[in-house]
Amino acid sequence: MVNFLIFGPPGSGKGTQSVKLAEKFNLLHLSTGDMLRAEIAAGTELGKKMSTIMSKGELVPDSVVIEMIANKIDGSKGIAGFLFDGFPRTVAQTVALEEMLNTRGMKIDCMLALDVEHDELVKRLIGRAEVSGRADDMDPAVIENRIDVYNEKTAPIMNYCEERGVYQPVNGMGSIDDIFGRLVEVMNKIV
Ligand code: AP5
Numbered sequence: 001m002v003n004f005l006i007f008g009p010p011g012s013g014k015g016t017q018s019v020k021l022a023e024k025f026n027l028l029h030l031s032t033g034d035m036l037r038a039e040i041a042a043g044t045e046l047g048k049k050m051s052t053i054m055s056k057g058e059l060v061p062d063s064v065v066i067e068m069i070a071n072k073i074d075g076s077k078g079i080a081g082f083l084f085d086g087f088p089r090t091v092a093q094t095v096a097l098e099e100m101l102n103t104r105g106m107k108i109d110c111m112l113a114l115d116v117e118h119d120e121l122v123k124r125l126i127g128r129a130e131v132s133g134r135a136d137d138m139d140p141a142v143i144e145n146r147i148d149v150y151n152e153k154t155a156p157i158m159n160y161c162e163e164r165g166v167y168q169p170v171n172g173m174g175s176i177d178d179i180f181g182r183l184v185e186v187m188n189k190i191v
Pocket residue numbers: 008009010011012013014015016017032033034036053054055057058059060061062065085086087088089093124125127128136146172173174175176179
């Protein structure tokens with residue numbers, strides 16, 4: 001099994017690229033954002049509790065997403081590896097993921113870190129607001145808060161992964177196809 005993190009600020013293209021990469025490399029795409037939005041859409045108690053936090057652009061508690069991911073890892077078969085999207089988002093989540101993988105004889109093999117300029121992130125998210133219906137895309141102040149939360153709580157994971165020799169920065173500016181090509185080039189050296 002080869003396990004990748006796709007990493008980057010809100011709007012950097014993690015979800016867009018994950019769908020294409022998961023298909024190309026036979027990886028299971030695990031997005032905690034998608035899992036949380038599915039809970040909200042299903043009207044579960046968890047979804048109701050998390051929806052207020054998400055609509056403000058804050059992070060949900062580490063314990064919630066760690067449990068979601070653990071459940072998915074144990075239930076998957078017939079794949080070449082995992083592609084984690086939007087998880088981990090704190091150093092504590094990264095440590096928990098490493099432990100989860102290590103106890104199952106796996107590791108984080110590569111962090112693909114998309115680098116996108118601030119104004120491009122905002123432009124993409126405002127553009128998506130028209131079609132996504134996502135509460136966290138509707139308000140420019142919430143978009144800025146999501147980027148601030150990323151810089152404060154999530155970006156430090158890059159240093160953590162660099163120290164472990166798995167950090168791979170990828171230019172996330174340009175067309176979806178060009179960025180896909182850059183990601184594939186990096187991943188082909190690892191699989
Ligand atoms: P999550 O769903 O993970 O959202 P996010 O990180 O804010 O990322 P986005 O989905 O907004 O962006 P993306 O990088 O996937 O870009 P996309 O491909 O969609 O999390 C949402 C919330 O859930 C969090 O704020 C938090 O509350 C909670 N949460 C989730 N995981 C958590 C965790 N682990 N711990 C704690 N809380 C957690 O692209 C964006 C737009 O740009 C799209 O419209 C797309 O079509 C367009 N686009 C993509 N690429 C390009 C391109 N190259 N050129 C032009 N447009 C492009």
